[in-house]
Amino acid sequence: MADRVGRGGGAARGAKPAGAAGTFTGAVKDSSGLYEVERRARHAERTGFRITELQIGPRQQVPWHYHTRIRDTFYVLEGRLRLFLRNPKAEVLLGPGETYVVRAGRPHLVTNGGDTSAVFLVLQGIGEYDYVSLVTPRKRGDPRRPPRAR
Secondary structure, three states: OOOOOEEOOOOOOOOOOOOOOOOOOEEEEOOOOEEEEEEEEEEEEEOOEEEEEEEOOOOOOOEEOOOOOOOOEEEEEEEOOOEEOOOOOOEEEEEEOOOEEEEEOOOOEEOOOOOOEEEEEEEEEEOOOEEEEEEOOOOOOOOOOOOOOO
């Protein structure tokens, strides 16, 4: 399936998730240990599908990775999200109410595309979840950056 970009109905600006259980403040480490986000909340999870809300600061990113069997659907609630993609190389900038689907197997890097925090949903499925990192874990203070998109 090809990647798709779309425009949704939009969410109320500043809207917070109903029942903020699972919502954290401060930097939150990803389960892979490769990156931090300002906030993470899991809204739904069942076999083969999950919905996660993430908030990333202006200097935060989700490093280069791909998923073997599932696609990521990004839906921006607040701020701007910038996606860098490979195979083929592309860059996508999303604002509130906009969506983009990254097909299974396509490497992508998720960054904040603005000067304020970005809040977005990631719908992942349908299939078995995996996170295949394309970044070698860095030692503290290592100035190397993630690999450049080809």
